[in-house]
Amino acid sequence: MSIRRTTKAARGAVAMASAVGLALVVAGCGGGGGAKGTDGDKPPVRSTAPKDSGPGSPAADSDKVIGEMKGPDGVVVTLHSVVRDSGGFVTVNGTVSNHGNRAFNAIDWRSNETELRSRSSISGATLVDKAGKKRYLVLRDTNGECLCTTGLSGLMPGASRPIFAQFPAPPAKVTQVDFQLPTMPPASVQITD
Secondary structure: OHHHHHHHHHHHHHHHHHHHHHHHHHHHOOOOOOOOOOOOOOOOOOOOOOOOOOOOOOOOOOOOOOEEEEOHHHEEEEEEEEEEOOOOEEEEEEEEEEOOOOOEOHHHHOOOOOOOOOOOEOOOOEEEEOOOOEEEEOOEOOOOOEOEOEOOOOEOOOOEEEEEEEEEOOOOOOOEEEEEOOOOOOEEEEOEO
């Protein structure tokens, strides 16, 4: 009986992963016209992330602050938006700033997965619905990469960079969640539509 339940759960997980992968492939096939990125030889960014235009560039809504997390060594994460979209995702946008006196690498913010390719990402981020007692993990694409900021290393003192992470959307009635990053205190934030 236990094996049957396990097999059924595994089939459900595979079906869900396939559906998410298919949705991401369809979303990635829109428009674009095959244009190359601004660097000429580099392909365009694969994700829906806000484009990072350099180490000191702020996130899209950097004037709006809905939460702040202060961590060790002067690292501060300022949250600008937590938006639910019609596709069943929640996207968290923010800025990480280094107010310390040494370079910051996000190696401790990654998840513990063995297949993860990027060593310096915020793939360990979670959204927590305390009322519903559920934790939502960062989504992955069909290659196993997180739908989040990657390559977050070498953030020099005084510099800041935009960050983002996409999660499965909690039920529509859930509007308050905690955003968590390893080594940082959680921040309670409001989900907007």
